[in-house]
Amino acid sequence: TQFLHYNSTTNHPSDWLMLFNPAILLPYLIDSFSLSPNSPFSDSHSVKLLWFYVPIGAKIWSFAGFIVLNFGLWSYWIWQGLNRCFHNPKATLLNKGQSYRLTACFEVVLLGFALNPNLPDWKNHSQALFENFQMLLVFNLLLFLGLIVALSPHRQTLQDWARYRHQHKSIRKGGILSDLIWGKNSPGVVAVGMNLAIASTILSPWILLWPTSEYKTPALLALLLNATMIIFYASVVQLMLLMKTPKRAIWAAGTVTGFITLPPMVLSFLSMLPSVHSHVWLFSAFSWASVEYAAGTSVAIALVTQSLALVLLNLQLTRQLRKVGESATKTLLSPRPLAVIE
Incomplete structure (x- = not known):
């Protein structure tokens, strides 16, 4: 599984996009079930990802938890937009x-x-x-x-x-x-x-x-x-x-x-x-x-x-x-001609 062990972090905001790729957890998961004497949580196998100086990539549980929280947060906001438009399609x-x-x-x-x-x-x-x-x-x-x-x-x-x-x-x-x-x-x-x-x-x-x-x-x-x-x-x-x-x-x-x-x-x-x-x-x-x-x-x-x-x-x-408001008001208040019934 060594080919899966890579450190693609760059320590800038684009690292956030990596959290949308669950495949980044594969090295942890494969190594955790392998018979290799190397620990999956060693520095060479962990993703060196920092968030507010916290090494969230050091352990599989912290990394997986952060990915789940990230998905949950943005799924919540997507749901808010979809729910709002479902009840009122003309709403923002x-x-x-x-x-x-x-x-x-x-x-x-x-x-x-x-x-x-x-x-x-x-x-x-x-x-x-x-x-x-x-x-x-x-x-x-x-x-x-x-x-x-x-x-x-x-x-x-x-x-x-x-x-x-x-x-x-x-x-x-x-x-x-x-x-x-x-x-x-x-x-x-x-x-x-x-x-x-x-x-x-x-x-x-x-x-x-x-x-x-x-x-x-x-x-x-x-x-x-x-x-x-x-x-x-x-x-x-x-x-x-x-x-x-x-x-x-x-x-x-x-x-x-x-x-x-x-x-x-x-x-x-x-x-x-x-x-x-x-x-x-x-x-x-x-x-x-x-x-x-x-x-x-x-x-x-x-x-x-x-x-x-x-x-x-x-x-x-x-x-x-x-102008739009005034024209709409005039249209609303203007008298309408009565229909002539023959």
């Missing part, structure tokens, strides 16, 4: 409160794998931590794209919300902001922003506790740039879901996919590397690849530009919601 996949808890779970789980990076001879500890942080941002991008899909209601739901929001109980209690944060049918942009705040609250203390300050500022700026880009994508999706165009969900998905994939493809085709043309990469979904090479003025310009784009998009979204 998750309500806003569920999304906040999901984000907290996701960040804590992945952060546990990022704390103890590999340290080759040519790399210092802070650089290795920064690379783990970059991998975390990649996973976060995937998470938040899923949350944008799960939290963005479609046109009819938004139309009903815009028309009746003054009657909502949450409006009477806490105002429009409370409804945007917790409401079932309100636009999802603010909820995505709240999820970004939760993720940043979990990751920022870890960044500030890095042993040296060399990569702290680039990491915090990358976190901020990543957040503004994700809110930009959420605003674009919500605005496009308000269109009357059929298959608007496909249009929204295609537009965001283009925003994410086309800039790095074009820049790579033009041989514009993040380390050389860092100011251009700051406007992409992968700004974390160039932020450590960018000047402070370039980062400031990128943040101001993205903020202005967010303001314009959300002003347009507000106008569209008001």
